[in-house]
Amino acid sequence: MARKKQRISLRERFTSWWGTRTKKEAEARKQTLTTAVKVAAVMLVLVAAGAFLRYAEGYVSTTRPTEEGRLVLVGVPGWVNWDLKARVVAAAGGDRFPIGEETAEVVARNLARMSWLDEIEVRVTHDAVRVGARWRKPVALIERGPSKFYVDADLVVLDYMPMAHLPIVEVRNVSLGLPPSPGAVFDRDDLAAAVKLIVLLNRMDAEVAPKNPLLDQIAGVDVANYKGRRNHRAPHIVLHSKDGTLIYWGAEIGEWARHLEAKDEQKLAKLYTYYKEFGSLSAGVKYINLYDPQDKVPLPTDRYR
Numbered sequence: 552m553a554r555k556k557q558r559i560s561l562r563e564r565f566t567s568w569w570g571t572r573t574k575k576e577a578e579a580r581k582q583t584l585t586t587a588v589k590v591a592a593v594m595l596v597l598v599a600a601g602a603f604l605r606y607a608e609g610y611v612s613t614t615r616p617t618e619e620g621r622l623v624l625v626g627v628p629g630w631v632n633w634d635l636k637a638r639v640v641a642a643a644g645g646d647r648f649p650i651g652e653e654t655a656e657v658v659a660r661n662l663a664r665m666s667w668l669d670e671i672e673v674r675v676t677h678d679a680v681r682v683g684a685r686w687r688k689p690v691a692l693i694e695r696g697p698s699k700f701y702v703d704a705d706l707v708v709l710d711y712m713p714m715a716h717l718p719i720v721e722v723r724n725v726s727l728g729l730p731p732s733p734g735a736v737f738d739r740d741d742l743a744a745a746v747k748l749i750v751l752l753n754r755m756d757a758e759v760a761p762k763n764p765l766l767d768q769i770a771g772v773d774v775a776n777y778k779g780r781r782n783h784r785a786p787h788i789v790l791h792s793k794d795g796t797l798i799y800w801g802a803e804i805g806e807w808a809r810h811l812e813a814k815d816e817q818k819l820a821k822l823y824t825y826y827k828e829f830g831s832l833s834a835g836v837k838y839i840n841l842y843d844p845q846d847k848v849p850l851p852t853d854r855y856r
Contacts (some may be wrong), residue, residue, distance in 0.1 A: 618650045620675065622658075625683040630717060638712070639665060639682075648680050658682065666709050666733035689714060690749050691772075692721045693730070693742070700730065704750050706743060708733050718756075718766040720749050723791075724775035741777035744788065744803035748772060751804065751819070759823050768792050768832050777803070786842055792832040798822065801842025812842040 622643055624636060640646050642665040643658050655673040658680055662671050668684040675681075689701035689709050701709040701719065710733040722745040731737055749772065756764035770793045776785050787810075790798035800818060802810045813821070818841040825839060826832060832839070 721771040741774040745772040794833045796833045797838040
């Protein structure tokens, strides 16, 4: 018996066809979505890597060491010792500086507070900060109680530090008042008179006794009777040697005629002639009188005539 052929309606065919197509599209969409997710993930990784590289580059550029230059002190006088140099370096802000547009200004501003330096010039090169200046040399020491300070030939106050290698002479009985701060001028007539005499003796040593300076044997200059303020008949300025000998200088330099004393060059000649003859300022005597007039005095030099 022949099998009866089953008929499929149009609706069933359409439903079957549509279902197959929908399934394929779903799988295609799923595959497309998966690919998009993978691409997005790769893009995200690439973006993050780029951001990291830019950050790393910025970090390297900001942490790269700045170029530095060492501090060089130019034209330092021979009398300047290591301790003073170290103080200048510390006042400048250290021995190394970053090289920049403001480096010279910063160093000069720091050193402006240093009383030992004047006329400061700072020049910055590619590898150095070069400092030149006029160094103030102490010539006199002033003590007041526990405090002490120096002055240079211009009466500029310098803060104290040991300078045993220099012939610095103490000036005693100065009418102090309130001493100025380091770097300021201590303008006192009696101090100025003592400093002027010390500077003159220093010049004489360089001319007459460079190997054995007379000033090395002077402990102090006493100005207690400056201009005869205590006793008009007594010498106005007296030098004290380190072994206790008194040296009567008399009136301040340039005032010998007013007080009928020996000329200043005669006082110098007598003092240095005595020193060269005996090799000392004591030689068993208690005092040396320089201010009495002398008719004939041998002159070790005519520079001060």
